[in-house]
Amino acid sequence: MSSPIAGSAPTANLVRAYLAAEYRWQHGGDWHDLRIGLPAPALELLYPDAGSFGLLSAWNPRSVECTELVNREADRALHQDLVATGASFAAAFASASNRSWREPSWVVMGLPVERFDALSRKYGQLGTLWWTRGRPGRLRIDAVRPVDFADDEEHVDWLQPPPAGA
Numbered sequence: 001m002s003s004p005i006a007g008s009a010p011t012a013n014l015v016r017a018y019l020a021a022e023y024r025w026q027h028g029g030d031w032h033d034l035r036i037g038l039p040a041p042a043l044e045l046l047y048p049d050a051g052s053f054g055l056l057s058a059w060n061p062r063s064v065e066c067t068e069l070v071n072r073e074a075d076r077a078l079h080q081d082l083v084a085t086g087a088s089f090a091a092a093f094a095s096a097s098n099r100s101w102r103e104p105s106w107v108v109m110g111l112p113v114e115r116f117d118a119l120s121r122k123y124g125q126l127g128t129l130w131w132t133r134g135r136p137g138r139l140r141i142d143a144v145r146p147v148d149f150a151d152d153e154e155h156v157d158w159l160q161p162p163p164a165g166a
Contacts, residue, residue, distance in 0.1 A: 025092035050110035057105040061124025
């Protein structure tokens with residue numbers, strides 16, 4: 001997941017944008033909402049054997065805006081990688097609440113978190129979403145928590161440890 005901001009933006013601002021964004025996935029021609037901080041009951045109902053669900057994209061790595069051609073090529077490669085996992089997956093998207101940007105994404109079912117994170121890193125993503133069955137969705141950020149980001153956001157996982165001595 002990324003932002004339409006050209007160039008590199010401060011991580012804290014990007015995380016705030018991700019927390020405010022809207023997320024949806026498609027099944028049977030209908031679009032279903034996903035929310036950070038809430039469980040994903042529709043996914044759980046439709047995929048009863050999956051213990052986890054993750055949403056990721058290949059668009060705009062590290063929140064640096066790319067051309068549509070570059071993004072579509074990366075998305076095709078991610079789609080091929082998802083097929084190779086053997087896991088079920090479905091079309092999804094992330095967008096700003098005012099629809100000022102929208103990114104095609106994928107929601108994948110039952111992939112171990114380590115493999116999910118490896119795909120996210122392969123495609124240079126700063127943020128992804130993750131649900132464990134029956135638990136609230138979490139925003140996973142592949143960065144160190146910035147000092148200007150509040151400690152009280154309970155649904156954000158910072159995947160990189162702080163520097164030694166910090």
